[in-house]
Amino acid sequence: MTLPFTESQLAELAAAIKEWGRELGFQQLGVARIDLGEHEAHLLDWLAAGFHGTMTYMARHGTRRARPAELVPGTVRVISARMDYWPPQSAEPWRVLRDPERAYLSRYALGRDYHKVMRRRLQRLVERIIAAVGPLGYRVFSDSAPVLEKALAQRAGLGWIGKHSNLLDRRAGSWFFLGEIYLDIPLPADAPATGHCGRCAACLDVCPTRAIVAPYRVDARRCISYHTIELQGSIPLEFRRAMGNRIYGCDDCQLVCPWNRFARPAAEPDFRVRHGLDAPDLIALFGWEEPDFLRHTEGSAIRRIGHERWLRNLAVALGNAPPSARAVDALQARAAHPSAVVAEHVAWALDEQAEKRDRRARGDPVQTPVLDGAGAADRRLSPPR
Numbered sequence: 336m337t338l339p340f341t342e343s344q345l346a347e348l349a350a351a352i353k354e355w356g357r358e359l360g361f362q363q364l365g366v367a368r369i370d371l372g373e374h375e376a377h378l379l380d381w382l383a384a385g386f387h388g389t390m391t392y393m394a395r396h397g398t399r400r401a402r403p404a405e406l407v408p409g410t411v412r413v414i415s416a417r418m419d420y421w422p423p424q425s426a427e428p429w430r431v432l433r434d435p436e437r438a439y440l441s442r443y444a445l446g447r448d449y450h451k452v453m454r455r456r457l458q459r460l461v462e463r464i465i466a467a468v469g470p471l472g473y474r475v476f477s478d479s480a481p482v483l484e485k486a487l488a489q490r491a492g493l494g495w496i497g498k499h500s501n502l503l504d505r506r507a508g509s510w511f512f513l514g515e516i517y518l519d520i521p522l523p524a525d526a527p528a529t530g531h532c533g534r535c536a537a538c539l540d541v542c543p544t545r546a547i548v549a550p551y552r553v554d555a556r557r558c559i560s561y562h563t564i565e566l567q568g569s570i571p572l573e574f575r576r577a578m579g580n581r582i583y584g585c586d587d588c589q590l591v592c593p594w595n596r597f598a599r600p601a602a603e604p605d606f607r608v609r610h611g612l613d614a615p616d617l618i619a620l621f622g623w624e625e626p627d628f629l630r631h632t633e634g635s636a637i638r639r640i641g642h643e644r645w646l647r648n649l650a651v652a653l654g655n656a657p658p659s660a661r662a663v664d665a666l667q668a669r670a671a672h673p674s675a676v677v678a679e680h681v682a683w684a685l686d687e688q689a690e691k692r693d694r695r696a697r698g699d700p701v702q703t704p705v706l707d708g709a710g711a712a713d714r715r716l717s718p719p720r
């Protein structure tokens with residue numbers, strides 16, 4: 336920062352930044368101090384418990400994740416920004432989750448990759464600040480560095496961390512992304528948000544894999560989002576049936592959250608559904624060769640998992656689908672896939688299909704895990720409209 340500011344100038348600047356942020360498409364901005372209090376201890380406990388699994392990047396940076404000035408020297412405030420992503424006019428999520436012949440992809444991933452959208456928009460906001468006050472020290476982030484984004488957003492007044500560990504707000508629900516500007520200007524900080532989960536435990540009850548091991552504590556090694564997106568290699572057998580038809584991420588803990596009644600669909604055109612991925616046919620997706628996968632996921636966050644993990648996840652969902660000759664044919668066509676991981680998941684899926692076919696032949700009930708859904712459908716809420 337080059338210019339000294341009076342307190343009233345700083346307050347005016349903070350108000351102007353929030354206005355410019357709204358003009359740039361953010362739904363809310365807040366200013367946080369950089370002391371993250373008890374969040375650092377929670378982060379260290381979470382790492383010590385091994386909950387990060389194979390996400391070694393979570394442990395690599397130690398306390399820098401919870402101490403903004405250690406990551407970007409000179410930082411005294413953090414602007415936290417929220418952008419809503421619920422895709423407008425998308426298929427009803429519970430209908431897709433209950434249809435085992437369709438694939439369910441997390442609603443955050445149906446439009447353009449948010450990492451790029453958020454960072455570009457934050458950079459434009461910084462340019463407006465620089466135009467107003469001159470050169471300053473800053474860096475912008477959105478899920479792109481060792482930053483404790485939810486803790487900073489809570490400190491900036493954007494919402495509280497719910498028992499499912501996502502950030503949520505009483506007027507906005509939780510269907511939004513977060514991004515930050517680390518800044519060397521001592522803007523007046525907003526009041527931190529307080530919690531409103533109360534006695535609700537809907538997210539803990541609904542989680543298909545019991546990944547929310549205690550309120551506010553998610554063991555990533557049990558989370559379907561981790562298995563389908565972050566984990567390379569083989570998905571542990573104990574979680575495969577519970578995955579149902581979730582092939583990219585998982586939304587269940589947010590779908591049941593009562594505060595999401597107040598969420599609004601995204602205003603951002605970049606978050607509209609692309610290529611009909613809100614309710615696609617499982618077998619059609621499994622038939623995509625790598626060039627098809629790359630073409631259909633261009634500019635999307637889904638591309639980051641690559642074709643091999645895509646097929647792996649789809650194989651699990653096909654193993655969970657009702658027994659059918661169509662599913663078996665599709666799986667058999669990939670049985671000798673050059674990837675050992677894909678081949679192993681295909682073999683598992685063929686065994687599951689055979690077991691269900693035999694049960695049906697014996698007249699025993701054939702229940703698919705997607706329909707079990709830990710009772711989710713009984714508590715379902717309407718998506719944003």
Ligand code: B12
Nearest residue numbers: 374377378381441478484486501502512513551560584585
């Ligand atoms: C690692 C990671 C994951 C991992 C681990 C999740 C997790 N809970 O940490 C996995 C792969 C599982 C994951 C999944 C998802 N993620 Co994610 N993820 C991240 C990432 C990179 C880091 C999160 C982190 O710091 N974890 C560390 C642990 C310690 O944090 P925590 O679990 O939140 O714990 C905090 C509190 O719960 C509390 N706490 C912990 N223990 C205790 C105990 C007590 C008693 C108390 C009171 C409090 C408390 O303090 C901790 C520190 O603040 C962030 C981006 C970023 N850089 O921040 C995105 C981010 C959190 N993810 C995001 C999203 C959208 C998702 C998914 C919804 C995607 C999907 N649909 O599949 C799911 C949700 C799953 C879930 N229930 O959490 C968004 C969340 C937006 C929001 N509204 O909150 C983020 C912020 C990315 C972004 N820029 O928008 N994610």
Ligand code: SF4
Nearest residue numbers: 542558559585587588
């Ligand atoms: S994202 Fe799914 S698996 Fe992960 S904690 Fe939420 S409900 Fe459980």
Ligand code: SF4
Nearest residue numbers: 497498532535538592
């Ligand atoms: S479902 Fe209930 S407990 Fe979970 S985050 Fe929402 S309000 Fe909190």
